[in-house]
Amino acid sequence: MKTEPLTEFHRVLLIAALGSASVCVFGVADTLTRGAVVVSPGATSADVVVADPSGAQLALSAAAGLPTCLLATAMLVLLYRLVGAARRGDPLFSARTVGKLRTVGWILLVGGPAASALEFLARFALSGTVGPGGNYAEFDPARVAIWMVTGFGLLAVGEIVRRGQDLRAELDEVI
Template sequence: MKSLRRPDWLDELHGLLLVALVLTGIGTALGVVSILAGQPVEAQVAVTGGSAAGPPAGVTFGSWIAVDIVHPSAAQKGWALVAMLPRQLLIVAALALLWRVVGRARRSDPFGPGIAPAFHRLGLVLVLGGPVVWIVDFVARTRLSDSAGVGGTYAVLDFVVPLAWGFCGFGAFAIGEILRRGRAMRVDLDGVV
């Protein structure tokens, strides 16, 4: 049992964040290249009509279907990029900030200067960036759906998305505040001793 090493969870998390950052960056780059290369772009359109006998089996009026735009125009490629890229860049930015602060905490004092403000910056990026990305994504998906040329325009404004970004952001604020208070307590205790 003594030969087993005790895991350093900051080190493990730092490595995992690096893997997530690299894979997300590669996935984002591949997605951009795929869209720019003219690969089919998926759009959601509303089902607005059918034959005189009614809609096909399993489809009701007012629902949506996914369509592939096989030969997307430049505008459709642009809307597909706008629908995908800001969200991916926000994820990459959040992962990079978190990777950086965990690395600093691992190499030095977790209650050292700069750690709590770094978590506050991460929270700010998530709380402000999340809703902006959410609106941009909605507008881009609406425009892409409108440009498909079949069915009606369809895009869902999912209110869970900004709540999730906000929850993550406020979690980062809370961690930063815990670290700030821990640092203040340490300074007070050092003054007493």
């Protein structure tokens, strides 16, 4: 029995969204229950293990990875819903599809850099809690670039679909 590609995409997106949500939940639970926090206090220093972290240190440690996880989960859920609508017969070249693609694109374009900044700030603040070395955190511009390129890509696909919608309307007038 041959399955339709959208059905397979829909299943994979569901599995990915559930997996991503699980990583978010279990990651925070692990951080809050493991009883120790690992902190990078400086570029040349070894990592510091805080055996009995304060509540603030636990919260900052959890916040150091949660925004990206939540963003990825949101993206996967929105794409899952978009593919589900297409499977149910929602026309591909519709204003609704264009709107959903644009929404995901803007979420990634704005949310990716915001998530990276929030995680950087959490790591920076956390490093300041472990001694006289001051605050330190590394910022990864490649992560921001990946989110932005993905967001721009979805905005571009949304525009392609919008133009396809215009061509379809024009063709309907001719026929």
